[in-house]
Amino acid sequence: MQERAVGFVFQHYALFKHLTVADNIAYGLNARKRSDRPAKAEIKKRVGDLLDLIKLSTFGDRYPSQLSGGQRQRIALARALAVEPRVLLLDEPFGALDAQVRKDLRRWLREIHDRTGQTTIFVTHDQDEALELSDRVAVLGNGRLEQVGTPDEVQEHPASPTVLKFLGDTIEVEAIAQGGHVLVNGRETPVSAPDGLVGPVKLYVRPWQLQFADAHEAHLEGFVRSSYRAQGRQRIEIDRPNGKLLVVEASDNARLAAGRPVGLKINNGYVFSN
């Protein structure tokens, strides 16, 4: 770790609790051999610059126990940046913080990154975090590297069902590929099958790629179990005849009564061979 010059930010901050914020940030510089160590004034200036960068200029004399979780993590980042690592590794840095703070810090981290140009590896389980922050995303599943690409690439052309599922809610549908088209329950969908793919396939559909439809053009059917509103949209849970639960999103405010039969049309989706 030291030889590779990797800066590390821990999930639980790991600040030195007996040192002030300024001393925490200066730690890596003070730890250097006398010959490599910058002068005292130089260190002080660096610490000041970093405190400005993380917008905690007036906090230099405080102790970590006097700070909030979000502030502590900002100090941890400044401490890691102080030694000018070649790569910065952030291991779920916002994992211990609540949702609103996470969002603020995400935006803040992006700004810091744009300003410093520091190469950063950000490890997270939160797909929104990954997609918002990164220039390139690497999706790992079961110890395997599933896909590497830009956020747009992994969203538009997911390389595997694992990637697809990681990036958001999906509905898994049994389908048949035939003549370049994908059929669900014998009805053709707008989804085209890749060349050479014939026979039973798996179709993955996002909740917003479904639409309510009349029985004669529906690909899927079922009965409304319940519906509720979340973030301005209706989420409707539907029991399918095969016993599986399906959740769709709709923008209309009309609530669907429980037990009502509904049909669903597939507007788009992702095809993978079985």
Add this chain to the structure above:
Amino acid sequence: MSEAIAPADFPAAEASLRPPASVVTETGWVRWTLIAVAVAFLALFLVLPLVTVFAQAFAKGIGAYLAAFSEPDAHAAIKLTLITAAIAVPFNLVFGVTAAWAIAKFQFWGRDLLVTLIDLPFSVSPVVSGLIYVLVFGSQGLLGPWLIEHDIQIIFAVPGIVLATIFVTFPFVARQLIPLMQEQGTVEEEAALTLGATGWHAFRTVTLPNIRWGLLYAVLLCNARAMGEFGAVSVVSGHIRGLTNTLPLHVEILYNEYNFVASFAVASLLAGLALVTLVIKSVLEWRYADDIAAGARRH
């Protein structure tokens, strides 16, 4: 992790956190009985003996009291006690920190055995501890012939007293530090290493500051015990006046000679040492209250 709020920054919050005026549900007489029992117990078992020591010491006036210390034997006993503590405490300080550090921060084969061994001096009677040294280093003992051949005297001499004291006070520092260091874990050290610190630098600047209060406390206790140890030292010392008598042994000899004033006078010195130890500890805790609180507030 819960957010610690510094009371100083939020006086209003502190006020609201204060417990309600009355959380006591016991009736008056129950309270006063409990308090009276506790006070009586303290008085009988702690205050009274302490007062008696000083009362007896000054029973025949300050002149007699001071006379007890003007004897050459008393000087020798004080000197020997100081020498013994001056060797035993630093030795156990270094050993205790090393052992606690190894046990708390690393996993290795024989770790549990080492923990058990560190406890051994506490579980063995001090007299037995002393006897072990006699059996190993005495003239009839295991290494006896070799030691005689090389003209090295350990038993009935200062080295034996120092060894016995080290053995008896062995666990103080390690025992105090192991739980503390285990609770603190290794995250801060790992952070120090990722910032380019060497292991030694991390130990000095991260591990040691984090344990300083526990360490200070342990050293004070270790010192008090090193100066006050009787059993093990009694076995290996041989009670040679002016040569191998420590303060506690000197007290016993004087007492057996019915020289009560001198005996209690010397005892008052040991009692005074205990009081000084407590005062230093309290003063340090008061002086560095903020630091201690900062350490305690980490949860």
